[in-house]
Amino acid sequence: MxxxxxxxxxxxxxxxxxxxxxxxxxxxxxxxxxxxxxxxxxxxxxxxxxxxxxxxxxxxxxxxxxxxxxxxxxxxxxxxxxxxxxxxxxxxxxxxxxxxxxxxxxxxxxxxxFRTEEDHILLFRVLILAGLFYSLLMLFEVRMSPQLHRWLYGYFPHSFVQQVRFDGFRPVVFMGHGLWVAFFTAVTVIAATVFWQLKIKVRKFSPANITYYLLLILLLCKSVASIIYGYGAFLLIKVxxxxxxxxxxxxxxxxxxxxxxxxxxxxxxxxxxxxxxxxxxxxxxxxxxxxxxxxxxxxxxxxxxxxxxxxxxxxxxxxxxxxxxxxxxxxxxxxxxxxxxxxxxxxxxxxxxxxxxxxxxxxxxxxxxxxxxxxxxxxxxxxxxxxxxxxxxxxxxxxxxxxxxxxxxxxxxxxxxxxxxxxxxxxxxxxxxxxx
Incomplete structure (x- = not known):
């Protein structure tokens, strides 16, 4: 994984x-x-x-x-x-x-x-941990503009203009485009919401707080489709x-x-x-x-x-x-x-x-x-x-x-x-x- x-x-x-x-x-x-x-x-x-x-x-x-x-x-x-x-x-x-x-x-x-229930839990846990770690890089680029790929690899992977949204930036990090980062974040929101429903903690962190945090990160991705996916799935799983x-x-x-x-x-x-x-x-x-x-x-x-x-x-x-x-x-x-x-x-x-x-x-x-x-x-x-x-x-x-x-x-x-x-x-x- x-x-x-x-x-x-x-x-x-x-x-x-x-x-x-x-x-x-x-x-x-x-x-x-x-x-x-x-x-x-x-x-x-x-x-x-x-x-x-x-x-x-x-x-x-x-x-x-x-x-x-x-x-x-x-x-x-x-x-x-x-x-x-x-x-x-x-x-x-x-x-x-x-x-x-x-x-x-x-x-x-x-x-x-991945055949057992424990494997299923492991999959969602990895998604949440990946989302939490990546969110730090995403927050950096929301504030400073998408620069990490250029700094590390020497070039920007896509059109920079497409990453400008609502008088700010949407993060790209190393995924190539802000849309893919947003969809990745929507997936991590779904995983966190499931853990919240089942009251499963992630390294002593409250699953409810993790979910709210990732929902906020998803908003900062500024991708309408992924926001609909993430928030729609959140409501369906909860209600x-x-x-x-x-x-x-x-x-x-x-x-x-x-x-x-x-x-x-x-x-x-x-x-x-x-x-x-x-x-x-x-x-x-x-x-x-x-x-x-x-x-x-x-x-x-x-x-x-x-x-x-x-x-x-x-x-x-x-x-x-x-x-x-x-x-x-x-x-x-x-x-x-x-x-x-x-x-x-x-x-x-x-x-x-x-x-x-x-x-x-x-x-x-x-x-x-x-x-x-x-x-x-x-x-x-x-x-x-x-x-x-x-x-x-x-x-x-x-x-x-x-x-x-x-x-x-x-x-x-x-x-x-x-x-x-x-x-x-x-x-x-x-x-x-x-x-x-």
């Missing part, structure tokens, strides 16, 4: 180690690969990817085979405005699959290594029933899964949502409208090769007919995946994220303790918010894949415990009938 999350918190952005025959290794892939190698060869824990046949098996198979079909269907070079976009080759497919498997390794680590939390989580997942279809069929209320945001902030509404316009242009282009996408090398983007320059900005993870890998890639990636939420909801009836119910429902809510956040943003990092994997692993462990208990009860009942 610390290896994967720590890499996201402290490694430099867009700095790569480019070795032959494998994709460039950087902030996203190095921690995931290090955690996997440590678990496999130091801790001697076997980590299986495919495992038994089921939803995960078929989605992962699609996840791995899809890029080869994409490469096969995009063997043509594209000439536009005097520029040439190269064709996809089998080498590109192999490189893409290796990179994707490295990025989602934490999903399978979480699924297989709503477990079933309501699971219902909201499933609704959020369904919105994320159905969003491409609703956008294609013009069923999603883009205009109404923009007008609602405009009533609160004209600047935020303008930003949202800009994203929707780019999304619409990219979606029209993606539909020309909708099943397996356009592949890489910028082929999924829209270029000027005269100059060949890129005219679009891809903000949302969903439109990036949809443009590059098409429907099959979208179903594989978002299906792997959605499956843990539906599995958690299906096993909830077998959960016995209130503590377990609190963790399971709040965790499902967290993954639901993560999926919705992939519509306007591309915040899907390895540590979030780990979070999804832990929820799936914990849900599967509950099923196994229930079946084992029923089998033992059946054997005992049979033996009693036989007078043994």
């Amino acid at each position: 610390w290896t994967i999350l720590g890499g996201h918190m402290f490694l430099p952005v867009r700095t790569m180690v480019d070795l032959p025959m494998i994709p460039p290794l950087g902030k996203e892939s190095i921690p995931a690969l290090a955690a996997f190698l440590g678990c496999r060869f130091i801790a001697r824990r076997r980590v299986s990817f495919l495992g038994q046949r089921g939803g995960v098996f078929w989605l992962l198979l699609l996840f791995m085979l899809g890029p080869f079909v994409t490469a096969e269907l995009n063997g043509d070079a594209i000439f536009i405005g005097g520029h040439r976009l190269p064709p996809m080759e089998h080498y590109d497919a192999v490189s893409t699959v290796i990179n994707q498997l490295i990025i989602i390794m934490p999903f399978f680590l979480g699924r297989q290594l 709503a029933s477990f079933k309501t939390q699971l219902r909201v989580a499933r609704i959020l997942v369904l919105i994320a899964l159905l969003y491409p279809t609703m956008s294609i069929m013009n069923l999603f209320p883009h205009q109404a949502l923009t007008e609602w945001i405009e009533s609160m902030s004209a600047e935020r509404a303008e930003s949202l409208n800009f994203r929707f316009k780019n999304e619409h242009i990219l979606l029209e282009h993606a539909q020309k090769r909708s099943f397996f996408g356009w592949g890489g090398w910028g082929r999924n983007r829209v270029h000027d007919e005269e100059t060949g320059g890129d005219t679009t900005i891809t903000d949302g993870k969903w439109i990036i995946t949809f443009g590059v890998f098409g429907w099959m890639g979208f179903i594989a990636e978002f299906g792997l994220l959605a499956l843990p939420v539906f599995r958690a909801a299906s096993v909830f009836k077998w959960v016995k303790t209130q503590q377990e119910m609190t963790f399971l429902s709040a965790h499902a809510l967290l993954i639901g918010m993560l999926m919705v956040d992939q519509l306007p943003n591309a915040s899907l990092a390895p540590w979030l894949w780990l979070m999804a994997g832990v929820l799936l692993g914990r849900s599967e462990a509950i099923v196994e415990a229930y079946r084992t208990e029923n089998s033992v009860a059946f054997i005992n009942k049979t033996l009693m009938k036989q007078g043994v």
Whole structure:
């Protein structure tokens, strides 16, 4: 947990180690690969990817085979405005699959290594400790402007102007953008709220005080979406029933899964949502409208090769007919995946994220303790918010894949415990009938 999350918190952005025959290794892939190698060869824990046949098996198979079909269907070079976009080759497919498997390794680590209730508590405790420590760096940048990445690594990882909000700054630290820091903080708020509900202290600190503190830090991040996620989850966990939390989580997942279809069929209320945001902030509404316009242009282009996408090398983007320059900005993870890998890639990636939420909801009836119910429902809510956040943003990092994997692993462990208990009860009942 610390290896994967720590890499996201402290490694430099867009700095790569480019070795032959494998994709460039950087902030996203190095921690995931290090955690996997440590678990496999130091801790001697076997980590299986495919495992038994089921939803995960078929989605992962699609996840791995899809890029080869994409490469096969995009063997043509594209000439536009005097520029040439190269064709996809089998080498590109192999490189893409290796990179994707490295990025989602934490999903399978979480699924297989975090199985008990104590593991669930440990996960949330680490998130809270990480949030508390990182908040000190965040407070520094709120006051002094985002400078830590430049001071330590010698460059600023993104547009500095985008980090200026409401006559101040939002923190970036080492995550690359203020939006990702804000979402990380929202996740730590959820973890702290769960500990508050269960009255679990963190190193003698009151969980209520920690939650209030992290809620304040979230406000200082000045990201409207993450503030809605964090404060919305806080209220749901504190006030709503477990079933309501699971219902909201499933609704959020369904919105994320159905969003491409609703956008294609013009069923999603883009205009109404923009007008609602405009009533609160004209600047935020303008930003949202800009994203929707780019999304619409990219979606029209993606539909020309909708099943397996356009592949890489910028082929999924829209270029000027005269100059060949890129005219679009891809903000949302969903439109990036949809443009590059098409429907099959979208179903594989978002299906792997959605499956843990539906599995958690299906096993909830077998959960016995209130503590377990609190963790399971709040965790499902967290993954639901993560999926919705992939519509306007591309915040899907390895540590979030780990979070999804832990929820799936914990849900599967509950099923196994229930079946084992029923089998033992059946054997005992049979033996009693036989007078043994």
